[in-house]
């Protein structure tokens with residue numbers, strides 16, 4: 001073995017000496033013909049001589065290193081080849097679809113590293129330049145973007161496309177395996193359990209309880225009566241904290257009396273802190289995020305909300321244990337679920353119970369606050385519609401202090417149209433993001449497994465093809481004949497299909513009830529028109545410049 005190695009070394013040294021001689025002759029020839037100077041010759045020659053080893057060891061080390069480098073390069077190449085080969089369907093699809101030019105590694109991601117206020121505009125700008133569906137790359141993630149009602153119908157109605165995208169893993173930090181962020185078998189089982197609880201009966205029975213908290217809200221508003229412009233957001237937020245504290249969590253939150261503020265604030269902060277991370281891909285890496293201030297904020301928020309809900313569950317369990325036979329289908333959602341678990345503990349574990357309750361609370365309180373506050377602003381900006389709605393309310397309930405019932409609400413079709421149009425202008429979930437768990441065919445395009453899908457509710461709600469006055473508050477969009485002419489999936493404020501909002505009946509009744517109460521007591525004023533409002537998106541859509549209104553007593557009702 002050793003002699004074989006020596007022979008190889010000898011052969012190589014002989015070869016190098018020969019090469020040396022050839023090199024010397026060649027360079028001498030160049031000096032003779034003045035192509036290189038003598039000094040250059042010496043440098044060049046010495047460099048060359050330096051390459052010849054005293055013995056074979058240096059060569060051996062160099063060889064081992066070269067082989068290692070070649071091997072590493074080969075492994076990387078094989079890995080890259082396998083990675084890209086497994087994604088060949090995505091590349092093929094991306095090649096077929098229109099979309100903005102993408103940079104290596106970041107794709108079109110840089111376009112979305114903008115301010116909250118600009119994100120909706122950025123997406124709309126990209127979308128306006130290409131036919132649909134269009135594609136863009138978020139780093140290595142391919143996303144196909146849909147915004148026409150026919151596509152929305154096919155996507156939202158399909159149970160094959162009901163899987164939330166991996167980006168929801170960041171939402172899971174706050175909402176765990178609650179309905180908004182989870183997918184799969186456990187999700188389906190829990191949805192089947194929770195959805196039927198928030199039904200018409202539950203809604204109509206809870207309307208009385210809503211009224212109690214709305215009365216406090218009206219009194220809080222009275223402090224601003226006849227005074228200067230104020231932002232109605234916080235008062236509205238505290239009112240819905242009380243309403244959903246009682247109907248969902250079974251507790252008296254008393255947020256309108258300034259109680260439980262750390263919890264209500266933490267719930268709001270979750271959107272800002274969560275969104276800041278979501279939009280910065282490098283912060284998705286735990287090792288980086290764990291060293292930031294955001295992580296401290298995230299821990300503080302999750303600790304407050306988790307402890308709070310855990311306590312409400314303990315209380316609900318005690319109530320249910322004490323009055324097992326009293327829990328019925330109009331009891332708070334927490335009591336109903338606690339009772340189901342009491343009878344069959346295998347339906348969900350403690351952790352899932354906590355996250356379901358927190359998810360339901362978050363999904364209801366923030367959405368209702370934004371839409372109600374925006375309804376106040378829109379009525380203030382468009383006094384003619386406000387007057388019409390107020391007249392209708394007066395016709396249904398003539399006495400000022402009579403509580404409004406669920407049945408009364410069904411007799412207010414114009415208020416209904418107003419609420420619907422604000423839900424159009426402010427789609428709470430502007431973009432729904434899903435991930436394909438299997439290939440899916442749409443319009444002769446095969447979307448491959450693992451491809452991301454974005455459904456733009458925001459865009460379909462503003463498309464002039466479906467809306468005669470898309471950027472203004474315009475309740476006539478919902479006149480029966482206009483509704484008949486429109487594709488049903490041109491309007492999906494609660495999404496649709498297997499992942500639609502579980503609280504839509506409660507939400508719609510709650511919005512109408514709150515506004516009927518506000519409008520029968522107050523006249524609202526607000527400056528400007530809807531296009532003056534700057535919208536921003538931090539998971540949900542909201543106004544960037546607040547919800548500023550003035551109010552005065554309405555004398556006629």
Ligand code: HEM
Pocket residue numbers: 179180181191198359360363364365367368371423428429431432433492493494495498499500501502503504506507
């Ligand atoms: C103005 C009020 C509301 C609006 C506009 C609204 C809208 C929506 C939308 C668009 C989705 C689909 C989100 C997605 O797929 O990413 C959704 C889901 C959901 N909403 Fe609502 N919502 C409202 C109120 C409520 C209320 C009051 C509750 C609870 C009582 C609620 C509970 C939920 C839950 C649990 C989900 C997740 C459903 C699932 O994925 O299975 N929402 N909502």
